[in-house]
Amino acid sequence: MKEHATRLALIAKLADGQFHSGEALGEALGISRAAVSKHIKVLRSWGVDIFRLQGKGYSLPAKLELLDCDKILAQVKCPSLEVIPVIDSTNQYLLERVATLPKGACCLAEYQQAGRGRRGRQWLSPFGSNLYLSMYWRLDAGIAAAMGLSLVVGVAIAEALESLGAEGIKVKWPNDLYYQDRKLAGILVELSGQAGEAAHLVIGMGLNIAMPEAEGEAIEQSWTNLSEACDSLPERNELAAALINQLHSALNDYEESGMEGFTSRWNRLDNFLDRPVKLLMGNRVVEGIARGINSQGALLLETEQGISPYLGGEISLRGC
Structure with missing residues (x-):
């Protein structure tokens, strides 16, 4: 993370949506104007839409709310929450730590360098545009009990978005969320464990919030943003907290009642x-x-x- 410290500090300066001159940014960060320009180039490769206006400097198109661990924890109980701005994959990060994680532990990122979907597909993860969240869950009933878990997660996410004012959110069997027949979010459930033992699950989701059109050109299917389904888009920290809370609740329900408790909830939302x-x-x-x-x-x-x-x-x- 140390190698990204200056870039993250630069984004934090630009997050107010105002113009900042290269000189002022350099002075604030203790680097030259040429170094500022180089870091801006890298940030653009991360999908950050930074533009430059002669005589005024650099700016983002609008204010950017960065993910904040304290703000999220103020709204939800979570046994372990990490916000890692730049990561290879939130799922992979948790998979490598399942032996030490408490049940319900979460990891969020602003940018995934190697985000992935089902069947090894790449999951496009531009910085700050969307929400990339992974959760660890232990199923004492074992691997067989995990059948259909992606459906439970889909229902939980859709219901959380509804609670925040989104309308028309649908689920697609077995692991996607849709809005107006276009993909809004994807779910990836990865599990490990042996027969007769508890199952260790890492549940990942990527939710499009405000994916830039230029970044989305690489997506090979019709897609959409949450901003299309909400008259008033919730703040990203509020959204993260709502998703974590609903996932915890749904997974506990699933352990108690199995898929039978979710059949009608799924069918109501089935795209x-x-x-x-x-x-x-x-x-x-x-x-x-x-x-x-x-x-x-x-x-x-x-x-x-x-x-x-x-x-x-x-x-x-x-x-x-």
Whole structure:
């Protein structure tokens, strides 16, 4: 983190959304104007939209609320919370520490250098635009009990966003959130453990809040921002606290009641409920009408042969 200290201090100076001259920034940080320019270049490569106006200096398009551990903890009880501005991956950070983490521990980042989604895909993570959050959870019931956990997490996130005034947030089986048929957030659940022992889970999510259009050009599917679903966008620290609180609550509910307690909650939010879909399973394609999920978290698909459940990590869902 030491190598990023000057860059993070530079962002903190620019976070007020006002213009700052290169000379003033250099004096405040104890570096030359040329060094300021070099650091600005790196910050732009992180996805920070910094522009320069002749005679006025550098500025962000608007104020930037940086994540603050104390502000988040003032709104939620969390046994361990770390805000690491620049990280390879919040999930990987927790995976490497599961032996020492308390249940419910969280890690947030402003920028992921190696963020990842399902099946090894890259998760685009520009600095300060979105929310990158991972949580550790221990399931004493074991790995088998983790089936369908991504659905529980999706419901929790959607309900948290609803509580903050977002409308029309939907879930897509098995691990995405949608708004108006465009991807809003992704969920990645990674687990470890042996048969007969507790399961160690790291639950990661990336939520688009204000993804810059230029950064989003690299995304290979239709996407959207939370700003589209909210008349008044919540502050990022308030949003982080709400998500952590709702995740803790949902995971405790899941341990007590299993998927049965979430079936109706999922179906209320299901983006593809009663719509024609395609299930892609390797080279196999099954078309039908989505009819929600069952108590095991399996997708129910109605075809000419009737309604059948589908469950598996390699199944992906697309609207027809």
